[in-house]
Amino acid sequence: MADPTKVDPIHQFALTDIVPLGEFSFTNSSLFMVLTTGLIGAYLIMSTQKRAMVPNRLQLVSEMLYEFVANMVSDSAGKAGMKFFPFVFSLFMFVLVANLFGMIPFFFTVTSHIIVTFALAMLVFIVVVVYGFWKNGFGFLRLFVPSGVPIYILPLVAVIEVISFLSRPISLSVRLFANILAGHITLKVFAGFIVSMGGLGWFALLTPLPLILTIGITALEFLVAVLQAYVFALLTSMYINDAIHPGH
Amino acid sequence: MNDPQKPKRPQTGGTTPLTSDLEARIARAQRERRAEGSERAGEANTMTGWGKGLRLGSEFVAAILVGLGIGWLLDMWLNTTPWLMLVMLMLGFAAGVMNVVRTAAEMNKAANPPTAAQGAPNDLDE
Structure with missing residues (x-):
């Protein structure tokens, strides 16, 4: 930028x-x-190396992350869902750390590209579909047939259910990508205001305003980074629950 | 909180002041922990409140896009441009509404227990 x-x-x-x-x-x-x-790998391996009964700070953080995801998975997918704990934990940690990496200046934000988030969402989708059919056979299709629907509108409802099911990877990926992309652009635009206002004579006196906003948005972006990782992992475990227990 | 302790004081307090002190400390720690727990539950609720809106919005839009996409592909395949796309757009719209309703119902179900739990400690304290 000259x-x-x-x-x-x-x-x-x-x-x-x-x-x-x-x-x-x-x-x-x-x-x-x-x-x-x-x-992620280095941190988790190093911090749990000692396996202390009374954990130090680093080990405590690892244990808290573990318990947080473990509770989330068992709450939404039950005991049978704990089979997928490593999967959900990996996804959660990847999205969380990638989002937080993006908050460091001059770092690239992996999750701001839709192809990355879409690949993650398709991974979830494929796991759900494959496991659902493997576990329940064609009983997995009960997911698309809600109980208590009259037979004459069942085809219509089934088509709507299928569309709703297929929309999951899209909503999952778009939500993460859009949040991160929009947040980072907003941050840069407001930070850019400081520079451009500084070069506009008397308007330079107003530069603290965008500066305060930028600080606020930065804090908000940290919240969004953590929250979106949480939402992604939560929805993943809910979709896995559908694969284990199809039918509403 | 005072009432359960009063009858105990003469029994334990007379023998060892240490144990009654311990009891009081445990009671205080439990109260603090409970307060902390309900505080954290409230925090989690506001956190998801931000996520809730985004979640509902994206679920709605995604279903419409998928409906539109399926219709478009079917049209390309069956040479029935634009009819299936229009039909599937409508169905996608319906699926989006259904997504939103289902998500909202899920959220309501998930939100109820914390509010009940938040009410309970207050009742006990009084």
Whole structure:
């Protein structure tokens, strides 16, 4: 950016090749995915290494994360759902750490690209469909046939139920992606106001206003980052519940 | 809180002041913990309150988009442009409304126990 008053809030989402390999290039997005999983793995392994009966702070955080997700899974999917605890925990940790990484200046936000969140959502969707059919056979299709519906409107209701079911990966991925994308753009736009107002003579006196807003939005973005990871994991465990117990 | 302790005081307080002190401390710790718990439940409710709106909105829009998409694909396949797309758009709209209603019902069901639990400690304290 040669012109200091010109602000490009979209620039932060640009993908750049670090190791160009054509279609399979290692991009900055890949780098941060690796960093995310690396940090999660390293943190969890290091902090639980000692297995102290009285945990130190690091181990306590790991245990709290574990218990938080374990409670969430067993609350929404029951004891049978605990089979999927590693899956939900991995998803939760990945989304959480990726979102929080995005809050560090100059870091790339992996979850601000819909293809990443959509891949995660499709993973959930495929797990639900495959496990549902494997566990219940064709009984899984009861999910689309609500009880107590008269036979003459059943086909219509079934089609609506199927659409509703297929909309899940989309709502799951769009929610996460849109929240993160919109938040980061808002943050950059308001931060950009400070720079552009500073170059406008008397308006420079008003620069504390966008600065205060930027601070507020930053705090809000931390909330959104954690909350969206929570919502993603919660919905995943609810969908898994559908795969285990189809039929309403 | 005072009433249950009063009859006990003469019994235990006379023998060992240490145990009665411990009892009082346990009671205080339990009260504090309960208060903390209900506070955290309230916090969780406001946290999900922010998420609730976004969740309802995205569920609604996603169902419409899926309906539209399925209709469009069927049209491409069966050469019936625009009819199936229109029908599926309507059905997608219905599915979106159903999603929203179902999600809202789920949220209501999930929200009721915490409010009941929040009421209970207050009753006990008085």
